[in-house]
Amino acid sequence: xxxxxxxxxxxxxxxxxxxxxxxxxxxxxxxxxxxxxxxxxxxxxxxxxxxxxxxxxxxxxxxxxxxxxxxxxxxxxxxxxxxxxxxxxxxxxxxxxxxxxxxxxxxxxxxxxxxxxxxxxxxxxxxxxxxxxxxxxxxxxxxxxxxxxxxxxxxxxxxxxxxxxxxxxxxxxxxxxxxxxxxxxxxxxxxxxxxxxxxxxxxxxxxxxxxxxxxxxxxxxxxxxxxxxxxxxxxxxxxxxxxxxxxxxxxxxxxxxxxxxxxxxxxxxxxxxxxxxxxxxxxxxxxxxxxxxxxxxxxxxxxxxxxxxxxxxxxxxxxxxxxxxxxxxxxxxxxxxxxxxxxxxxxxxxxxxxxxxxxxxxxxxxxxxxxxxxxxxxxxxxxxxxxxxxxxxxxxxxxxxxxxxxxxxxxxxxxxxxxxxxxxxxxxxxxxxxxxxxxxxxxxxxxxxxxxxxxxxxxxxxxxxxxxxxxxxxxxxxxxxxxxxxxxxxxxxxxxxxxxxxxxxxxxxxxxxxxxxxxxxxxxxxxxxxxxxxxxxxxxxxxxxxxxxxxxxxxxxxxxxxxxxxxxxxxxxxxxxxxxxxxxxxxxxxxxxxxxxx
Amino acid sequence: xxxxxxxxxxxxxxxxxxxxxxxxxxxxxxxxxxxxxxxxxxxxxxxxxxxxxxxxxxxxxxxxxxxxxxxxxxxxxxxxxxxxxxxxxxxxxxxxxxxxxxxxxxxxxxxxxxxxxxxxxxxxxxxxxxxxxxxxxxxxxxxxxxxxxxxxxxxxxxxxxxxxxxxxxxxxxxxxxxxxxxxxxxxxxxxxxxxxxxxxxxxxxxxxxxxxxxxxxxxxxxxxxxxxxxxxxxxxxxxxxxxxxxxxxxxx
Numbered sequence: 001x002x003x004x005x006x007x008x009x010x011x012x013x014x015x016x017x018x019x020x021x022x023x024x025x026x027x028x029x030x031x032x033x034x035x036x037x038x039x040x041x042x043x044x045x046x047x048x049x050x051x052x053x054x055x056x057x058x059x060x061x062x063x064x065x066x067x068x069x070x071x072x073x074x075x076x077x078x079x080x081x082x083x084x085x086x087x088x089x090x091x092x093x094x095x096x097x098x099x100x101x102x103x104x105x106x107x108x109x110x111x112x113x114x115x116x117x118x119x120x121x122x123x124x125x126x127x128x129x130x131x132x133x134x135x136x137x138x139x140x141x142x143x144x145x146x147x148x149x150x151x152x153x154x155x156x157x158x159x160x161x162x163x164x165x166x167x168x169x170x171x172x173x174x175x176x177x178x179x180x181x182x183x184x185x186x187x188x189x190x191x192x193x194x195x196x197x198x199x200x201x202x203x204x205x206x207x208x209x210x211x212x213x214x215x216x217x218x219x220x221x222x223x224x225x226x227x228x229x230x231x232x233x234x235x236x237x238x239x240x241x242x243x244x245x246x247x248x249x250x251x252x253x254x255x256x257x258x259x260x261x262x263x264x265x266x267x268x269x270x271x272x273x274x275x276x277x278x279x280x281x282x283x284x285x286x287x288x289x290x291x292x293x294x295x296x297x298x299x300x301x302x303x304x305x306x307x308x309x310x311x312x313x314x315x316x317x318x319x320x321x322x323x324x325x326x327x328x329x330x331x332x333x334x335x336x337x338x339x340x341x342x343x344x345x346x347x348x349x350x351x352x353x354x355x356x357x358x359x360x361x362x363x364x365x366x367x368x369x370x371x372x373x374x375x376x377x378x379x380x381x382x383x384x385x386x387x388x389x390x391x392x393x394x395x396x397x398x399x400x401x402x403x404x405x406x407x408x409x410x411x412x413x414x415x416x417x418x419x420x421x422x423x424x425x426x427x428x429x430x431x432x433x434x435x436x437x438x439x440x441x442x443x444x445x446x447x448x449x450x451x452x453x454x455x456x457x458x459x460x461x462x463x464x465x466x467x468x469x470x471x472x473x474x475x476x477x478x479x480x481x482x483x484x485x486x487x488x489x490x491x492x493x494x495x496x497x498x499x500x501x502x503x504x505x506x507x508x509x510x511x512x513x514x515x516x517x518x519x520x521x522x523x524x525x526x527x528x529x530x531x532x533x534x535x536x537x538x539x540x541x542x543x544x545x546x547x548x549x550x551x552x553x554x555x556x557x558x559x560x561x562x563x564x565x566x567x568x569x570x571x572x573x574x575x576x577x578x579x580x581x582x583x584x585x586x587x588x589x590x591x592x593x594x595x596x597x598x
Numbered sequence: 599x600x601x602x603x604x605x606x607x608x609x610x611x612x613x614x615x616x617x618x619x620x621x622x623x624x625x626x627x628x629x630x631x632x633x634x635x636x637x638x639x640x641x642x643x644x645x646x647x648x649x650x651x652x653x654x655x656x657x658x659x660x661x662x663x664x665x666x667x668x669x670x671x672x673x674x675x676x677x678x679x680x681x682x683x684x685x686x687x688x689x690x691x692x693x694x695x696x697x698x699x700x701x702x703x704x705x706x707x708x709x710x711x712x713x714x715x716x717x718x719x720x721x722x723x724x725x726x727x728x729x730x731x732x733x734x735x736x737x738x739x740x741x742x743x744x745x746x747x748x749x750x751x752x753x754x755x756x757x758x759x760x761x762x763x764x765x766x767x768x769x770x771x772x773x774x775x776x777x778x779x780x781x782x783x784x785x786x787x788x789x790x791x792x793x794x795x796x797x798x799x800x801x802x803x804x805x806x807x808x809x810x811x812x813x814x815x816x817x818x819x820x821x822x823x824x825x826x827x828x829x830x831x832x833x834x835x836x837x838x839x840x841x842x843x844x845x846x847x848x849x850x
Contacts, residue, residue, distance in 0.1 A: 041669050045787045048670075052781040084784030097784055587616075595625060 017343055020357040021423045023506055024470050025437040030517035033510065034102070034339020036331065037518060037596040046103050050110040053083055058114045065117060065241035066397070068233065073120055073241060074154065074198050081151030086125050090133055094145035100342045101355075105334065108280040109287035115401035116241030118284055123194035123242070124148075127277045127409075128155025131203040131218060134352050135261035135269050140220060144201060156199035158190040158221075158247050159270055166414050169216050169267055173206040173249060183253045184208070186219065186227075190247040192408075196230050197243035199223065204249065205266045216266035220258040227252035238400030272352055275359050277409045278366035279341075282334055285369025285405060288398065289327045289376035294590030295395050296320065296383040301586065303385075310383070311586055319379040320585045321530070321578035326375060327591055328524070329531045330368045332510035337361045360422045363415040364503050370405035370412060377402040417492060419499040420477060424488075438478035441471055445562055458520035459512055461570055462532045466512060468566040469505040469539050473498060475562055476546045483550050497546040504535035518594050523584050526577045533572050540567035599650060599707040599744070599766065601642045603676065604697055604723075605658045606632040606715060607667040620813040631667040633779075634712025637772040640779040641742055642710055643675045650744045653677050655704060659696050661685050665795065672790035673782030679793070680704075684800035689809035690715065694726035696803045701731060706767065708749070713738045713771040724771035734764045737771045 018026055039047070057079055058065070065072055080086055088104050090096025104126070111118040129148040132140055132155075147153035164170040173188025186206055193202070202221045207214040221228060231246035261269050297320055300311035310316050337358055344354035355362070377399040381388035388395050406412045427434035454460040477498045480488055488495065511531050515524040543563045551559055584592035609615050610628040617623060631639075639656065646652040656671035658664040659682040668679040682696055701709050709731075711724045721737075728735035736742075740759065741752035749764045754775070782790070824841075828834045842849050 041666055042787060042791060044666065045670065045673055045782060046784060049781050049784065049787065056781075082783065088784065097788060099784075099788075 021360040021426050021432050028513055030513045033336045033513045035514045035517055036335050047106045050107050054111055054114050058117050077120055078151045086151045087149040090145050090149045094141050095149045102338045102342055105283045105338045108283035112284035112287035113291035115397055116239035119194055119239045119242040124155050126280055127157035127273050130273050130276055131269050153200045154195055154198050155201045156193050156195040158193050158202050158204045160192050162191050171205055175206040175208040183255050186249040186252040186254055188249050193245055193247045195243055196245035196247050197233055205270055215264035217263055218260040218266045218269045219254050220260055221254055225252050239404055274409055275355050275362045278362040281405055281409050282365030282369025285373035286331045286334055288373045290591040292376040292380040292398050293323045296380040297585055297590050299384055316383055317582035318578050319383055321581040323376045324581050324585050325527045325530045326372050328527045329507040329511040330372045332514040333507045334365050336510045360419055363418045364506055367412045367415050368503055368507055373402045373405055416496045416499040419502055420495045438474050441474050458525055462512055465532055465536050465569045466508045472539055472543050472566040473501040473505055476543050479550050494546045497542040500542050501539045504539050508532040508535045524594055526580050530574050530577050533574055536567045536569050599652050600705055601652050601654045601708045602701055602706040603638045603642045603656050604711040605635045605656050605667050605671050607664045608632045617814050617816055622814050631670055632712055634714055636779040637776045638710035639671050639674055640777045645744050657700055659693055668795060669790055672793045673787045679795045682798045682800055686807055688807050690720045690722035691726050692805050692807050694723055694730055695805050697727045698730035699803055709769045711771055713773040724769050728769040733767050733769050735769045736764055738773050739770055740775045
């Protein structure tokens with residue numbers, strides 16, 4: 001057991017674990033959250049090894065990789081395998097390392113600057129191998145996992161089809177049990193298969209024909225099976241070094257023992273694996289944003305215009321500060337969730353259950369991480385000016401590589417819709433007292449509020465702003481649920497806004513808790529302030545728009561005054577705060593990582 | 599045989615250090631194993647992989663955080679570690695006393711230390727340790743083998759290189775070019791957690807620093823920002839030549 005797990009197990013026994021989605025109605029204390037400053041020496045060494053691997057083995061050959069030099073991708077993935085990077089989530093009895101989820105997240109963060117190779121790695125280690133890890137029979141595990149652990153065998157996850165993307169269960173690929181009952185016959189095609197061109201093992205989702213109708217199921221399909229073929233490499237905007245092809249299944253005979261998770265387990269497998277993919281994708285976003293910030297900071301310090309480095313100019317400084325601030329908030333949210341998952345696992349919860357518990361947060365991390373990344377690379381290109389548009393500079397590739405993250409592992413729109421709908425489902429099942437909280441809020445709205453600000457505790461005012469942001473989310477969600485009932489599902493514009501408010505509250509709170517855990521150092525206090533005030537402003541607009549559709553007349557007026565109350569905050573000089581943040585960015589030549597508390 | 603490889607922890611060469619109250623402020627700086635010492639750890643591992651029946655002991659003398667560097671050495675493959683924990687800053691001569699004592703008590707046959715220490719920028723540690731022990735010292739090695747209890751190797755000199763043989767025990771200083779140090783694999787990182795890391799105190803060695811650092815400052819590199827008026831190109835060229843010759847003294 002690592003020190004991390006020890007700590008997590010202690011937290012678990014103290015009953016401090018907040019439930020999935022619970023952040024919206026509950027408070028957490030700083031010592032309850034896991035942060036990068038809590039990494040033990042094992043995790044720090046894993047981070048170092050991953051960083052060294054990427055810098056020594058990947059970055060020097062990145063141009064060859066991007067040009068798809070034959071065999072290079074596979075060779076490098078196997079090199080990662082020699083280091084154990086592909087074994088992190090595989091159980092020890094199948095030659096894996098079975099490390100805490102934090103380890104896999106750190107690796108995802110550190111491999112992301114390699115762009116396409118990060119995808120190659122993730123497609124194999126995460127969505128490629130984990131279906132077998134979590135749903136395989138002992139025989140399937142014994143057969144495949146030791147080879148997946150070393151990347152001797154490369155894996156791919158095959159869900160999407162030409163006509164079914166977001167609506168994954170509408171897949172048309174079919175599976176039919178043979179007359180003698182020894183195998184299934186698979187027919188169909190799968191699209192956008194990451195690692196498809198180099199994979200040896202495909203987890204394929206298909207409609208299994210049964211007398212009771214179609215049962216969406218998953219199958220382990222080896223490339224060597226007759227009738228398996230892959231198409232030509234797609235010509236993509238970015239992540240070009242990663243293999244992306246069509247997988248064709250033409251009467252493929254899959255032995256019955258290769259059915260994964262039983263008849264009809266397809267949806268459960270698909271969505272659980274996507275949950276894992278989502279928080280790791282968010283981790284990649286955090287890593288990529290740090291890389292973009294470093295590239296941009298160094299360039300801004302070198303590039304001189306009007307007789308001085310452009311890093312001296314406010315217009316550029318502000319961009320650097322914004323990337324740093326958002327990176328800090330999303331990084332805080334990311335490790336907070338990973339910490340909760342690891343704590344639940346260390347406390348004895350089944351791994352899959354622990355991950356599923358925090359599915360709302362996994363979606364939040366996916367959206368936050370991918371949008372942080374896109375923001376960082378976009379401003380990164382802008383800071384680079386003309387040369388940012390040239391392939392000679394790394395930021396150009398980073399810009400192209402980033403874009404896919406808002407699309408795969410569930411588009412950000414699908415993930416946004418999932419956030420309120422999963423919260424609602426948990427509330428209906430009695431797992432989350434959302435309704436009670438909403439009712440309490442209704443009562444509170446009728447009362448006057450006289451509570452005074454605590455001026456002693458650092459960030460006390462921000463804490464209040466964040467508590468109000470949560471209430472704002474509940475207000476909008478409650479009003480929408482009341483007005484539309486089950487029809488709320490078709491009011492996507494409103495659901496998206498509820499998701500956005502929840503995400504802003506979650507990220508601000510995570511930043512605040514981490515800052516307090518660090519002992520409230522000046523820089524992190526400032527970053528938390530900038531993020532929180534921006535969040536309050538954005539949330540106010542989102543809430544007004546949503547309520548404008550939900551209510552009218554007096555009702556609307558009452559609600560809008562509540563919005564005003566819940567997004568009220570002190571006047572603050574965020575421009576000055578950003579200037580301070582930029583100073584730290586320039587000093588660190590990139591992301592100013594907090595100093596771990598001794 | 600027993601190999602002692604000394605590890606020092608220094609700021610990452612790419613990291614920016616700052617000075618607080620007249621001393622280099624390492625709080626929060628990225629600290630890594632001194633590159634020079636990494637060659638020593640790697641060479642010890644290679645000697646063993648090359649057939650020498652060796653136990654490899656990693657040694658660090660310094661503050662608590664040095665433990666990270668020792669863990670790295672263990673994860674690279676060292677068998678066990680000794681950490682003489684102290685916040686005192688030891689000069690090379692004082693430090694050599696600790697190293698020599700441990701070499702004796704542990705029955706070490708070969709001591710490997712970096713040819714130069716990145717923090718003091720001194721080359722004295724290997725020499726001082728060898729002097730205390732009365733052992734031969736081979737400096738700045740680029741190649742090293744052990745055969746039948748004897749050491750053979752190569753070291754570069756200005757106009758070429760020399761090869762040498764020496765008997766064990768001996769002190770060897772390492773440098774860039776000796777090898778390409780490996781980085782730890784994840785399974786080895788996990789295994790290293792179970793390896794012995796012994797904690798000693800400086801008191802046990804009766805060592806006190808002979809030199810005390812009383813101040814430090816970072817060299818500021820300011821530009822002259824002199825602009826030559828280019829309206830008259832010939833005059834400008836003449837002025838540039840004059841400046842390069844007499845002020846910058848880069849041309850004769």
